[in-house]
Amino acid sequence: MNSFALNSFTTRRNFLSRAAFSGLGMTAAGSIIRDFGLMQSAMAAQGPVSGYKAIVCLFLSGGNDANNWIVPTDTETYNAYATARGGLLQIPQAALLPLNVGGSPITDADGHTYGLHPSSSRLQTLFAEGKVASLLNIGSLVRPTTKTQYNANPTFYRPPQLFSHSDQVTQWQTSIPDQAPTTGWCGRVADIINGVANPAGNISMSISLAGANTLQVGNMVAQYQVATTGAETLSGALMGGNNVRVKAMRDMMGLPNANLQRQAYAEVLDRAIATGDLLNTSISNTANDAFWTNAFPTTSIGSQMKMIARLIEARGPSKFNMNRQIFFCQIGGFDTHTAQVRTNTGTDNVLSNTGAHYSLLFQVSEAIFAFQRAMEQLGVANDVTTFTASDFSRTFPNNSQGSDHGWGSNHFVVGGAVNGGKFYGKLPTLAINGPDDTGTGRWIPTLSVDQHSATLARWFGVDSSMMSALLPNLSRFSSSNLGFMG
């Protein structure tokens, strides 16, 4: 008998072992749900959540080379950047878009000034308006880590599978890098706050424009996926001229069924159809592009952010009836090992607006700008905060064609409630094998995703007493509030 056949049998020992672990797992899951239920009760005791707030995650999939997104411009630091970066990826100092407020350059705590990638003029505008905060050298951390610690005790200090795409994506989105992923941090926020914030909400608190994601996975609140054209529904000619088949199907699903599983399935399906119809009806008034005073770009990320704006427009009591919402959108293509600056004609040019990285950052900048203007048009500019995230940044030196997987990155938080026009965190020493480098320009982060998540969650309404349940590793870091949310 071959080994496969042998493996297909389960021994009594294995069966008992698995049964015992399953039992423990179910007990743990029950315990988690109970804990979040208790937190909801605690939130309810503090009174109803009033007013509207939304968080939008814009994920740059593949690992954005943030070393070229925000570049130091003071002479000494720029020279360090130019020396280490190398000719291919180096942006000329004169081409960088200075980050000024009121016409004056803004400095970080160490006195550095900065410029943006030449593609990102719209972000530059928002920064000058005080609506953008820049986070320097942020990434997934198990605990605060120095280079000495990184080298001396890898298993204690390094996030598991550091530098791998899927693990770093997961760790950014769970904010618990040293544990197996079960929920995303926004999913846990929804678990805590949904019951008190959206007691009569007509739609899920967590909506994704980019399919399933880890960020919004919760124990109680399920993420709802929407296309850039709206909810996918059963309609059209196949469903009969007047959707008679849909009506017939829903009538059948409404019939009581003795089988509990069938009954539950029917209810879920019926609810999905109803939610899809409600969603599409509720956003119909914003279908015309002329609705928006500032046009959205027609790119994928532009379309995703336009749909988020349309969903936010429909937040009111007569439609979705939501006080808190979390959205997820995503743009891919940032894994630029090669052709990072190659143009459509095959020319390597960091300043070409058809280069791969230039094009991606341009799309992001344009989409964020249009979205922010849309929020201002809707009167919710102070209530909606967008943040960028990515797998990791990339190696600082070029590999002759692009850059490879890095770690600490630079990101933006955008919105009217943001304490913007400022830099948060500390620029790493831009020296290969320097004090902040694990090797080949992969910076050890000095801001953690946990701190970033806690700052946003607090603004969103999660009580301080619940932070340790939301972000179990937060207490390892010196501050739980980075200060970028007012």
Next chain:
Amino acid sequence: MKRGRLIFSGVLVLAVAVSLWRFRESQSDAGSPVTAGPEVGEADPGSGKPEAPATSDAETAVPPADAVAASAVPRSVPAPLPAANPASPQRQSPAAPPLPVEKRPAAVVPEPAQAEVEALARNIRDYRDRFGGNPVGNNAEIVREMDGGNAKGAAYLPSDLKRLNGQGELIDEWGTPYFFHQESAKEIEIRSAGADRVLWTSDDIVAR
């Protein structure tokens, strides 16, 4: 109610017992003499020789520990060629400049080179099976981890694969460092730049 508590207590006791038993089993697995080589710093701390991997794949060539140590000297590499688009100084490998486009050979993958990349992939798989995930880092870091610089001192880089440049990077037969694309804990792509010495071109040799 009382019966329910009894059953619950029984499941808990059973779970604890099974956990202890599994822990004992894993300890005995880790300590089992899979090869003749001792764990570094344990039975023979003076030797410092890395342990050979425990593998069930008969095709995976795992040399004795002394052969691994003897193979640390890099094999010969081709003479450098002019670089059209040089890497940053910190990233340059002296043996791996790309060929100009007009001099790049047709995309014919030589069998030994393909076999070498595939063997490397198998050895990384063996590492993954042992440690629960792929080695991480850049080329030189992965080489160190595969070459005994891991928690168990186990070596996964036999002499016939161990061709290093001066920076401790594993290079292909044309002298270009392999590229390890880390996709997840279980997925890694190993890429040789091929005869043109330029990554991401049609003659690249890839295994996972």
